[in-house]
Amino acid sequence: MISRRMLSKLSAVAVLALGAGFSLPAAPALAETAVKLTLDWKFEGPAAGFLLAQDKGYFKAEGLDVTIDTGNGSVEAIPRVATGAYQFGFGDINSLIKFLDEDPSQKIKMIMMVYERPTFAVVGRKSLGVTTDPKSLEGKKLGAPPPDGAFAQWKAFKQVANIDDSKITLESIGFPVREPMLAQGQVDAVFGFAFSVILNLKAQGVKDEDIATILMAENGLNLYGNGVTVNADFAEKNPDAVKGFMRALAKGFADAVANPEEGVAAVLKRNETLSKDIELERLNMANAMNIKTPYVVENGFGGIDAERLAASIETLKLSMGLKGNVKPEQIFDASYLPAKEERMLP
Incomplete structure (x- = not known):
């Protein structure tokens, strides 16, 4: 049995130890959620929004440890996400519609539109x-x-x-x-x-x-372009991580529009063989033609118009021979997007 007198002495020793500069071990930091993103193509100017979100710590601030890999085309990025090899991807929504039309059970949805006008x-x-x-x-x-x-x-x-x-x-x-x-x-x-x-x-x-x-x-083809996709199983189990990923990307793309030179610097860090001038021109072209469009200026970055998406599905019945097995709500899920005021581009 430990007497009250002994407890009192032990307490005094603990206080002295703390006063001498010793401290109790800190609680371990929460582990970051590790996720992988596949791009559609190489590290080039238009990828700046993704890379700035990483380099400026936006992903980290959301508790995410993000690996960004290059791709081999905007079509190939889709099965990478559907199979769960990647949690997130950057690919063509029209090819995604075709993919889901062939098998609506595939575990993938688009959650952020990046190229509001296709390139x-x-x-x-x-x-x-x-x-x-x-x-x-x-x-x-x-x-x-x-x-x-x-x-x-x-x-x-x-x-x-x-x-x-x-x-x-x-x-x-x-x-x-x-x-x-x-x-x-x-x-x-x-x-x-x-x-x-x-x-x-x-x-x-x-x-x-x-x-x-x-x-x-x-010249008459009113479709959407590339956007961010997510593996549906991952999103269901980790909704907060997906929302954090979207917040980080909204900031990254806003920075790439506000300061294209900073965006290109992030690209060149990953591929020093590129020309700064060419990638700056490429990013400026993407910003003007595809990213900061009149619709985005008015409605914010990342969202879509459901009626326009429905109309594009009708167009794709011709171009891609859709069977009509998929509806807009099965393709695009806007529930993970930040509020409109957080998605306004400068």
Whole structure:
């Protein structure tokens, strides 16, 4: 038995120890939630919003330890998330609609729209007879990477743009040779994201004045573009982590719009072989054409219009042969987005 006198002495010793500079062990810090994000493509200018959210500690402030990996196309990012290999992804909503239409049980949803206007384009060279008129593609050879989001819309685009494709030759090509083949005149035009193809062509030595860009969004194809997806099982079990991820991204993209040079610096940290000037131009193009659009200025970054999404599903029945198995609410879940005032871009 310990007497009251002994307890009193032990207490006094503890007080003396604390006064001498000793302290009791601190409670362990809460572990961060580790998650992985797959991008659609390489570390280039338009990825700045994701990278700034990481570099400026926005993810960490939300209790997240985020790994960001590059991708091999905006279509491939979708199964990476659906299978749970990645908790988050950045991919094409139209390809996601097709994916869910084929199997609505797949565990993936989009939760933030990034490219409110898709950057889908056919880019050619004026010296090869291509202009900004879609009809100029008739009789030409077009380079088409099979996993490309823009090429996926060809069937619908040629109809809305009234293109006669009976004399058009489609050549299946890989992403690495897309711009070199166009620069060398082996094809007359290629499918791709406008800001990627244009600047990669310039890097190949093609002059600005020789580049003809046909944006599908400006020629009758009213679709959405790339956005952030989440694995549905992960979201159900970790709703607060998903909401924190969205808050961090909203800040990251706002910073990339407000200070593109800071955004490009984050990109160059991960790929020193890139040109600062080219990536700055690429980011500015993406901000102007796809991210900070008139709709976003009015309604905030990250959301969608449900009626427009429903209309785009009807368009995709033509371009992608949808069976009609999926509805807008199965594709996009806005419940994880921050409040509108937290999503206004500068």
